[in-house]
Amino acid sequence: MIEAELKARVHTPEEVLRRLDERGEGVPEVYQDTYYDTPDGNLEARGAELRIRTVHGPTDTRTVLTYKGAAVDEASGSKPEAETRVEDVEAAHSIVRGLGHVPTIAFEKRCRNYVFKARGRKMLATLVRVPEIDGTFLEVETLVADDQVQEALADVRAVLAELGIGEDDLTRELYTDAVRVRRQS
Template sequence: MFEAEIKFVAGPDFAPQGHPLPDAACRDVYYDTPDGALTASGRELRLRRSGNETWLTAKAPPFDAQTASKEEFETAVADPEAMAAILAALGYVPRVALAKRCRRFHDTAAGLGLDVTMVTVDFDPRTFVEIEHLAATEQAAKTALPVIRAYAAGLGLCVECATAYTDLALAAAARTV
């Protein structure tokens, strides 16, 4: 699937719209090769645990540089420890780990289903709002981006943050060293 996603920094009075979905807390570990080849190419490899569920996600380089929207491939993982061992056996190493708490909503705009997620992370005091649409094609995802921006503007969201959580986490860690 092609994930058309724009991340915004929310103000203190932000109130999401749409149908509430269950909140989620997750622990993400991003993997890379020892020389950082995945990151250098714009790819991501993530093992995410949330409750009793785990997913492995591979993300292609961005198809939209301004938003860092990417094609992604995801599958459920039955045994997270075994998957971490498999990744290590293949030569991947953990690059960064982070925790996210998510308040989730679903809404529609211009006929598109949108997932709206208020996100707090363990390394940054800000509240982020991710608005995304999953599309079957790259073109459909690119077409969704202006719809997402218009929807966000209607909610008062205007400060985009294209920096990946991994980069924000690494920068935060560097400041504390």
């Protein structure tokens, strides 16, 4: 499956939050992300990602292992994604390290997630703050088959517009890159 996703900088978080709340109840969650790569940086060089994410929500804590391949749509950065829940977070980290991967960066994201139907698709909208990065971000995504990426991205753009987000607000900036830059300054 492809994660057809667009990310934007949010200039009026209160207004976007109000519009999201009209679509349903948001769920506050804190993500603890650890990204891995080969010692020679092969995954990053290919545009791929390997991540272990622990999600602390209001009713549970869960951990997922995610692999994202190289972007299939350069303009949006949408990528194929494989994700699975893991029962033992320490074992997951041990397995990934045992396979020769090394942690490259770890950081926290504070999110408010909204799941809703729009344009016949299940959408996930996430309002994001990363404590180490200035600003608020909005990610809107839907999972689709390889041949539906462009149509899905058009639907995601329409949802973003309904939330008050314009094309000029879109960004391909990666949280990992922004956190690295912040830590180096």
